[in-house]
Amino acid sequence: MPEHDLQFLSELAAQLRVDSVRASAAAGSGHPTSSMSAADLMAVLFSCHLHYDFSRPDDPANDHLIFSKGHASPLLYSLFKAAGAISDEELLTFRQHGSRLEGHPSTRLPWVDVATGSLGQGLPVGVGMAMAGRLERVPQHVWVLSGDSELAEGSVWEAAEHAGSEGLSNITLIVDVNRLGQRGPTRHGWDLGAYARRFGAFGWHTVEIDGHDPGQIDFALSDARNTRRRPTVILAKTRKGAGVVEVENREGAHGKALKEPEQAIAELGGPRSLTVEVRRPAGRAEPYRFGGGELALPEFKIGDEVATRTAFGEALAALGTARGDVVVLDGEVADSTKAEAFATAHPERFFQMYIAEQQLVAAAVGMRVRGWVPYAVTFAAFLTRAYDFIRMAGVSQSPIRLVGSHAGVSIGADGPSQMGLEDLAMMRAVHGGIVLYPCDANQAAALTAEMADLSGVAYLRTTRGATPVIYPPGERFPVGGSRVLRHSPSDRATIVAAGITVHEALAAADLLAKEGIGVGVLDMYSIKPIDAAALMEAATTTGNLITVEDHRPEGGLGDAVLDAVSELGPRVVKLAVRGLPGSATPGEQLSDARIDRHAVVAAVKRLL
Structure with a gap:
């Protein structure tokens, strides 16, 4: 690299x-020291290797840059300023009320693909x-800037193994090994070889460099792209x-604005006004897309018994035939979740993520950035492992689709480790989340298709065992709706159920009717958003609501109903799984948990 180019890169890094320092000083907080360590790395990337059109952030030919060490946001915003995307005036609004330049990057900025900060x-x-x-x-490339502290996270190694085994040469991880974490030295300090051995074991090409030498950085970035x-x-x-x-390689300076910012700025050579002409992609890219057609959902006959997970799988395959933008990611349980139907029909759009639920959800978020409609599928219980990724998908306002099967005690003899009882x-x-829980096969098929175009993180809960089909094929089930299954003017209470408990509620209503006790039954298939109007009408007309759910009492259907009708003050009785289940048949499990038809009948009688 010519001497004048090296001089420019050094000056640009000093400006960054x-x-x-200036942005953090204006805010009175931030992470300037974590930004300063990576300044040379990013100066070379932006000047020489990144292909990005800031005027067209949605250009499919653009590279992607993810600041995984999101606390280094002052550096990212300084880069945006150097590239002409934001002004110096906006830079100095960092962390202030109403500013787009938040403490950690978010998708409020059009050049930020995903919110980061959770390492x-x-x-x-x-x-x-x-x-x-x-x-x-x-031919786009993905660049990820990471800190060395976050390499202690297991999710990093789930990603490392997947990228290595798949040979994803279009991704480069740049690790800012500055040796210091929030409270002291990192596990391996400056031992680059320790990290290289670990990544090498996963099949990665490793390059060790001086992160403050522009020539070495330039060589490494070229090597990575090639x-x-x-x-x-x-x-x-x-x-x-x-x-x-004052702060170089010193402990105790993490996450703090510098005490003497003017002195530091002078030491760095003062403010500069250099600009970077980031290379735009060469030509227009036309991403390959798969064809589509008419949607023909599977149809199930009223009275037949079909598991909602089975209907989901068949509907997902049909949706894939109709829409070429649908992709499915599996956590090595497709035979149980029935997502294997999609794998059989559309193998080129089915991705096996193995038992790595954090990578499962993260990959869905990444694919959504590129415009795909991802369905990530596993057991409901196992999604708890990936909850931070789900939470951050909500922060990113990423419309991914999550499907959890084998929910509740009704799975039977497998025991509590396999029972999703906290998922609702x-x-x-989750911010902006949508929660759907079908009770029969036709409803499950309709909601599977309905999910495709929803905004926000959408979750579909399916049931392992077969349940009676109660709705005819072809009916629509709008998000935010419900269905009245039993109602009469003499109703003295309304049973609110979802999923498998809908059938227990209907059976309970029939038993009570034989004794001359009228109760309504409301199928609350949309738990978030919930049909508040239907609940308020039921609360007003009957005065008593009984919720029954195959879930813990905290935070599930019962609490959703309470939130919706709290201002009216009706009596609400919650039937839910309160004990610790063991192994038993599905019927025994429902009975033991006191959420079967007989428990509902007893609850109604106690209430009245």
Whole structure:
């Protein structure tokens, strides 16, 4: 690299450090030292290797850059300023009320693909983007900037193994090995070889460099883009707070604005106004897309017994035939969740993520960035392992589709480790989330298709065992709706159920009717958003609501109903799984948990 280019890169890196200090000083908080360590790395990337059109952030030919170490946001925003995307005035609004420049990057900025800041997520999401790039046959590259502290996260190694085994050469991880975490030294400090051995074991091409030498950085980035058949990790030895004696390689400076910012700026050579002309992609890319057609959902006859998981699988395959943008990611349980129907019909759009639920969800988020409609499918209980990724998908406002099967005690003899009993509460808490729980096969098929175009994180809960088909084929079930299954003017209570408990509620209503006790039954298939109007009408007319759910009492259907009708003050009785189940038949499980038809009958009688 010519001497004048090296001089420019050094000056640009100094500008990025100065602007990181200035932004943090204006905010009175932030992470300038974590930004300063990676300034040389990003100066070279932006100047020489990144292909990105800031005027067209949705250009499919653009590279992707993920700041997995999202706390280094001052550096990212300083880069945006150097690239002309934001002004100096906006840079100095960092962390202020109403600013787009939040403490950690979010998708409020059009050049940020996913919200970051929860460490260990950037590489797994980047792997999903790289998978999508391969599927699209587009020559875009994914760059992920990571800190060394977050390499302690297990999710990083789920991603490393997947990228390595799949040979994803279109992703490069740049690790800012500055040796210092939040409270002290990292596990391996500056031992780049320790990290190289670990990544090498997963099949990665490893490059060890001085992270403050522009020439070495340039070589490593070129090497990464030109490497074939395997991903690359650049392990860059850096110094936290580089360039300022007060904080360089010193403990106790993490997450704090510098005490003497003016002195630090002077030490760095003062403010500069350099600009970077980031290379735009060469030509327009046309991502490969699969064809589609008419949607022909499977149909099930009223009275037959079909598991909702089976209907989901068949509907998913039909949806894939109708829509070429649908992809499915499996956590090595497709034969049980019935997602294998999609795998058989559309193998090129089915991705086996193995038993790595964090990578499963992260890959769905990454593929969604590229415009695909991902369905990530596993047991409901196992999605708890990936909850931070689900939570951050909500922060990113990423419309992914999650499907959890084998929910509740009704799975039978497998025991409590396999029973999803917390998933409704978990998913209801996600920002902008949608929670759907079908009770029969035709409803499950309709909701599977309905999910495809929803905004936000959408969750479908399916049941292991076969249940009676009660709805005719072809009916629609709008999100936010419900269905009245029993109602009469003499009703003295309304039973609110979802999924498998709908059938117990109907059976209970029939038993009570024989004794002259009228009760309504409401199928609340949409738990979030919930049909508040239907609940309020039931509460007003009968005055008593009984919720019954195959879930813990905390945060599930019962609490959703209480939230909707709390202002009216009706009596609400919650039947839910309160004990610790063991192994038993599905019928015995429902009885033991006191959520079967006989328990509902007893609850109504107690209430009245």
